[in-house]
Amino acid sequence: MARLDGLRALVTGGTSGIGAAIVDRLGSEGASVVFTGRNETRGREVAAHTGAEFVPAEARDGAAVRASVAAAVTSLGGLDALVANAGVLHDALLSETTDEAWDAVLETNLVGYVLYAVACLPHLRAAGGGSITMISSDAGVWGETAIGAYSVSKRAVNMLVQTLAVEAGPHAIRVNAICPGDTAPGMATHVGGRDESGDPASWTLPPLARVGTGADVAAAVAYFASPDGAFCNGSILLVDGGMRASIRASAAARAVERR
Amino acid sequence: MTGPLGLDVRFALVTGGTSGIGRASVGRLRAEGMTVAFTGRSVERGEAVARETGATFLACDHRDRVASDGAVERALELGSGRLDVHVANAGILFQGPIEATPETVFRELLEVNLTSLFRVARACFRPMCEHGSGSLIHIASDAGIRAVHELAAYSVTKAGVIAAAELFAVEGAPHGVRSNAVCPGDIVPGVQATPTGHEDHAEDPSGWVLPPSGRFGTGADVAALVAWLASDESEHVTGATLRIDGGTGAAMRVATRGA
Numbered sequence: 001m002a003r004l005d006g007l008r009a010l011v012t013g014g015t016s017g018i019g020a021a022i023v024d025r026l027g028s029e030g031a032s033v034v035f036t037g038r039n040e041t042r043g044r045e046v047a048a049h050t051g052a053e054f055v056p057a058e059a060r061d062g063a064a065v066r067a068s069v070a071a072a073v074t075s076l077g078g079l080d081a082l083v084a085n086a087g088v089l090h091d092a093l094l095s096e097t098t099d100e101a102w103d104a105v106l107e108t109n110l111v112g113y114v115l116y117a118v119a120c121l122p123h124l125r126a127a128g129g130g131s132i133t134m135i136s137s138d139a140g141v142w143g144e145t146a147i148g149a150y151s152v153s154k155r156a157v158n159m160l161v162q163t164l165a166v167e168a169g170p171h172a173i174r175v176n177a178i179c180p181g182d183t184a185p186g187m188a189t190h191v192g193g194r195d196e197s198g199d200p201a202s203w204t205l206p207p208l209a210r211v212g213t214g215a216d217v218a219a220a221v222a223y224f225a226s227p228d229g230a231f232c233n234g235s236i237l238l239v240d241g242g243m244r245a246s247i248r249a250s251a252a253a254r255a256v257e258r259r
Numbered sequence: 260m261t262g263p264l265g266l267d268v269r270f271a272l273v274t275g276g277t278s279g280i281g282r283a284s285v286g287r288l289r290a291e292g293m294t295v296a297f298t299g300r301s302v303e304r305g306e307a308v309a310r311e312t313g314a315t316f317l318a319c320d321h322r323d324r325v326a327s328d329g330a331v332e333r334a335l336e337l338g339s340g341r342l343d344v345h346v347a348n349a350g351i352l353f354q355g356p357i358e359a360t361p362e363t364v365f366r367e368l369l370e371v372n373l374t375s376l377f378r379v380a381r382a383c384f385r386p387m388c389e390h391g392s393g394s395l396i397h398i399a400s401d402a403g404i405r406a407v408h409e410l411a412a413y414s415v416t417k418a419g420v421i422a423a424a425e426l427f428a429v430e431g432a433p434h435g436v437r438s439n440a441v442c443p444g445d446i447v448p449g450v451q452a453t454p455t456g457h458e459d460h461a462e463d464p465s466g467w468v469l470p471p472s473g474r475f476g477t478g479a480d481v482a483a484l485v486a487w488l489a490s491d492e493s494e495h496v497t498g499a500t501l502r503i504d505g506g507t508g509a510a511m512r513v514a515t516r517g518a
Contacts, residue, residue: 159418166408
């Protein structure tokens with residue numbers, strides 16, 4: 001029997017990158033998965049590849065969020081796990097961030113997560129408990145000036161996870177955050193200014209001397225969603241190869257390169 | 260008048276200066292000899308504070324972006340383009356967990372507590388850089404460091420404030436501009452500013468537990484820290500998150516190993 005047999009999961013932003021890897025992983029462990037996204041072409045591709053069901057939705061729009069949750073619950077016959085993943089990145093210093101970019105980042109990464117959590121909580125309670133896993137970022141643990149608004153949004157997400165963990169815990173709903181470091185392929189949904197998927201060759205490496213993969217993050221999601229993660233609630237889990245473990249962590253990878 | 264902190268001839272903008280910590284900060288900075296402009300929603304209270312302190316009142320509701328921009332422009336005119344200190348204090352609170360926080364209320368807290376703080380700081384940042392000095396003082400909260408789940412939306416937005424304070428610090432340091440987050444604990448009488456129509460969700464101090472110091476904080480406690488951060492006494496302090504809570508946040512206070 002697979003670890004996630006019988007699990008009914010909703011993954012937001014599942015059409016590319018980390019989200020697509022999560023959809024794939026949860027399905028491969030036996031879960032029934034519905035995933036959302038904005039790009040219908042990529043959504044159909046991921047659905048064909050994984051057997052999961054695609055529901056188009058814009059994470060910033062409360063009505064669209066609630067409609068996609070209702071569609072997922074109807075299709076799955078209930079809900080045991082929400083994976084909030086839909087996010088956008090914007091490359092800019094905070095002082096040079098426009099209102100338009102700020103609003104896009106905060107609305108998608110923060111308000112979108114709030115909307116999905118609030119829409120899913122009654123269904124998770126109806127199922128007798130479950131889990132919410134929010135994909136945050138190592139930039140939420142320790143900010144990066146080059147992605148100012150994104151860093152702010154992810155710090156707020158980590159706090160959202162901890163408030164929700166206390167709020168939902170008594171209903172046997174566990175709420176946790178995963179904070180990936182640089183992961184390739186990079187975020188395809190962005191607010192201008194960056195290559196479609198970023199250039200991993202230009203990234204500073206963590207002590208493990210490689211960039212992360214969607215599969216690295218998906219493995220952590222599967223853990224939190226499974227009974228193996230039964231006592232994790234309010235956890236902020238870094239999946240970043242050690243990048244945030246020390247102020248000068250990146251020097252360790254450069255030492256490896258020199259050897 | 261010249262105070263011991265040497266703040267005379269300097270100019271400060273305080274947002275949300277008509278009550279609480281903001282009002283105390285306006286009074287303290289004036290007492291130190293500074294020229295001060297402050298914003299606020301209540302014209303009646305604003306004019307009273309202006310009469311009492313000699314500061315300039317700029318009526319402004321920071322939920323209105325056009326009005327907020329206008330107030331900052333007027334403040335910069337008052338300083339002839341020079342601004343030494345910005346105390347980002349305007350904020351609202353909604354007592355309740357995430358699920359009991361209406362979508363409109365969450366968005367309103369995000370707009371006032373985080374987005375308007377970002378927008379005003381961004382407007383102040385450039386003239387400070389051009390002048391080669393300045394101090395951005397962001398009034399966050401201890402709830403931005405560790406979750407207070409009964410103040411969920413407030414906690415989440417204040418976590419974002421701390422992240423923004425750190426990012427402005429790193430950006431501003433090469434230009435002589437400092438940025439710090441002040442995190443007050445329980446300050447009597449609690450945050451009374453709420454989203455419109457939700458006055459019954461102001462902060463309820465009835466459940467407060469006394470800090471290890473044996474008393475709750477006051478606006479004057481926080482204003483003293485604000486004055487220090489405004490002065491050159493703190494010139495190497497930037498990107499700091501300063502709790503001012505009588506020790507509440509220093510350790511978990513629930514005895515879990517028996518008495």
